[in-house]
Amino acid sequence: MPYYLKGNKIELLKNGKDYFAEVLQSIKRARQSIFVEAYIFSHDVTGEKILNALKDAVKRGIKVYLLLDGFGSRDLSQKIRDEIKTSRIHLLFYNPKISPYQMKRISLRRLHRKMFLIDHETAYVGGINIIDDMNVPNSKGPRIDYAAKLNGPVVNLIGRSMVKLWKRVSWAHLEKSYLPKHTQKNKLEYPNGTKLNFIERDNFRHRQDIEKAYLHAIHNAKHEIFIANAYFIPGKKFERALIEAAQRGVSVTLLLKGEMDYFFSNATRAFYGKFLKEGMTIFEYTKSFMHSKVAVIDGTWCTIGSSNIDPFSLLLAREANIFIFDKYFSSQLKKNILSDIRLGGTEILLKDWDKSHLIKRMKARIAYFFIRLSLGVVNI
Secondary structure, eight states, rough: OOEEEEEEEEEEHHHHHHHHHHHHHHHHOOOOEEEEEEEEOOOOHHHHHHHHHHHHHHHTTTTTEEEEEETTTTOOOOHHHHHHHHTTOEEEEOOOOOOOOOOHHHOOOBBOOOOETTTEEEEEESSSSOOTTTTTGGGOOOOBBEEEEESTHHHHHHHHHHHHHHHHHHTTTOOOOOOOOSSSOOOOOTTHHHHHHHHEEOTTTTHHHHHHHHHHHHOOOOEEEEEEEESSSHHHHHHHHHHHHHHOOOOEEEESSSSSSSSSGGGGGHHHHHHHEEEEEEEEEEOOOOOEEEEEEETTTEEEEEEBBHHHHHHHHHHEEOOOOEEEEHHHHHHHHHHHHHHHEEEOOOOHHHHHHHHHHHHHHHHHHHHHHHHHHHHO
C-alpha cells in the first residue's frame, strides 16, 4: 500500500475562477518566498493579474521564482519576459530549445506541472495553467479543471521538489539560483487531518511513480472507478488494468474530452469499442473545454494533478499529482465529476459507436497509429 502523510488540510478548487482567487490571496499574504511552476503562462486577463501580484510581492521584499516550460509558454513575448526580469522576479524556462524538425526524447520532455508554493506553508497543485478560463480553442469556455490548496506536512515534499528543480534548471542555464541559504520547513500539522501524498514524475528516480499509484488503486478497486481526463491514451498496463477491473464487476466510468483540440487527441477514441464491449461507461464532455485530470475510486481514494493518462505525461513530462485517501474529499470530487457528466456529458453507446461514427473511428485509428509510431521513433 502506498504511503500517505497524515495531518494535512486540503481544499478542492474547481476552474480558474475559484483557483486564482485563492492563489491571489495567498500571494498577497506571502512574507518570504513564492515559487511558481507552469506549463502555460498566458499574458491574458488572468496572467496579467498573477504577474501584477507577483510584482507587488517583490516590492514588499518577497523572493519570487517563476519557472515556465519553454514550449508551453513559448508565446510569451520578449517584451513581457524583459518586463518580468526588470521587476526582479527570477525567471527561468525549462528546456527552452525547441526544434520542430527533431523527434528526440529531450525535446519532448516538458515541464507540465502546475504549482504554487507560498512561504513553504501553503501549496497549490493541479491541472490549471496560468491562463484565463475563457481563453480556449473554438471559444467554448469556460475551462473545466481542478486543483487543490494544501497545508500541512505534504507541503514539505512539494517545497523540496520545487526548490530542487529550480536549482537543477539554474545549473543547466549556468545561472545563479538566487535561493536563500536556509529554506524554512513547515511544521504545521492538523489533528485528524487528511491522509495524502505528493507524487511526482521525472526522468530519473520517479519515472513511473504516478502510473504505479494509479495502477495500485485500480487493481484494488472493488466497486467503482471514475476517471475524468482530458488526454486519455492509456498504455498497455493501464488499459489491461481497467479491463480486468470491469471483468471482475467494478463499475468503470470515463469522462473524456469531446472537443479534439489537436489531431492526436482523436487517438482516445481508439479505445471506445474495446472498453464499451467490456461494459465500461464512456461520456464525452462537449459543453465547453475540458482540461480535467482527476479520478475517484471506491469513494475513498482520489487524485488531482497535472498528469494526463497518455504517453507524453506518463513517459516523458515532469508531472505532479496529489493522491488522497479520504472519504469526505473523495465524495466532493465525485460529486463534481457527476455534475460535469450531468451538465455537459454525452454518453457513447456501443450500438451507435459500431454502426455510425465511421469518420471518427478512422481518425482515431490513424491518430493512434502515429502516436505508437512516434514512440518508437523517439525510442521510449
